Amino acid sequence: MSVPFVNASVQGDLSAPPDRIFGQIPASGLDGxxxxxxxxETAGFSTHRVGGLLVGTWHGGWYGLSRTTLTFSDGPTGNEPCDERTGEAFVLRGPGYAGRTLWSGPCRGRYLAFMPAAVERMIEAPLSHLRIDSITCDLTERMTVSHLLAALGQAASGHDSAADALLVDSVALAVLRASGALSSPPSRKSAALTARQARRVRDLVAERIDAPLSLGEMAAVAGLSEGYFVRAFKGTFGVTPYQYVLRERVTLAQSLIRSGTVSLSEAALRAGFPDARRMGRTFRKMIGRSPTEATRLQRA
Structure with missing residues (x-):
């Protein structure tokens, strides 16, 4: 007996619910x-119908001496010609796609699903203007996508929807380009924010440092599309919007901790981190030290 599911613009049936969910971000909280x-842990199948866009990676495990085989079939019944992969695979599915996936043994999957409005928001054009071909290929041909989805999985690990909206937006835009769904714009050496745009973005980040902030909101104050804004922002500040916001949060948290007037938990919340644990993980990733170690060295 199969189990029906709906995830953003993707719906279908599963042979059974997943044995483990490492991370999940529902579309309701992050603009589609x-x-x-x-x-x-065992063999199974899924059928799916895509209304927007689906990008995913599959990582097959081992059972005995055999590696999991992944079989991808097109068509609403899954009876159309199939593509069989052993071990790992990348998939891209566009609007209107219907198909079936079977796995012969243990496997892990990561999927990013876009509602039509989410794609249109990023490209500032109707989804119908994109020509998206269904792609199934070896994961080695899309390793950038694999790394991006793995990073998103780590951010969402153990949380229902706590991943940073700015991170999700940034990864989603990069995935669209790296997957082949959205062609990268021609290189423009002059891509940069004007002084006024840069000031407005800095002011927005400072005002909203303790609250969720999306890529769309940052692009809006600069009056730019999200795609061009990311390039112009990096051309001006030398880092991505997400890296910039993280850096500002770490700087504020260090200042608060150094003042000795707040606890680590309060410093985390006032600097825009969900909790002290997540703040500590960000500190170690960005500066190689825990918050207290970094503050102690600054005082010394």
Missing amino acids: IAFLDFAY
Whole structure:
């Protein structure tokens, strides 16, 4: 007996619910972008119909001396010609796609699903203007996408929807380009924010440092599309919007901790981190030290 599911613009049936869900971001909280990092311990199948856009990676495990085989079939019944992969695979599915996926043993999958409005928001054009071909290929041909989805999985790990909206937006835009769904714009050496745009973005980040902030909101104050804004922002500040916001949060948290007037938990919340644990993980990733170690060295 199969189990029906709906995830953003993707719906279908599963042979059974996943045995493990490592991370999940529902579309309801992030402008029509959903993410799921899941695993099965035994063979199974899924059918799916895509209304927007679906980008995913599959990582097959081992059972005995055999590696999991992944079989992808097109068509609403899954009876159309199939593509069989051993071990790992990348998939891209556009609007109107219907198909079936079978796995012969243990496997792990990561999927990013876009509602039509989410794609249109990023490209500032109707989804019908994009020519999206269904792609199934070896994961080695799309390793950038694999790394991006793995990073998103780590951010969503252990949380229902706590991943930073700015991170999700940034990863989603990069995935669209790296997957082949959205062609990268021609290189423009002059891509940069004007002084006024840069000031307005800095002011927005300072005002909203303790609250969720999306890529769309940052692009809006600069009066730019999200795609061009990311390039212009990096051309001006030398880092991505997400890296810039993280850096500002770390700087504020260090100042608060150094003052000795707040606890680590309060410093985390006032600097825009969900909790002290997540703040500590960000500190170690960005500066190689825990918050207290970094503050102690600054005082010395």
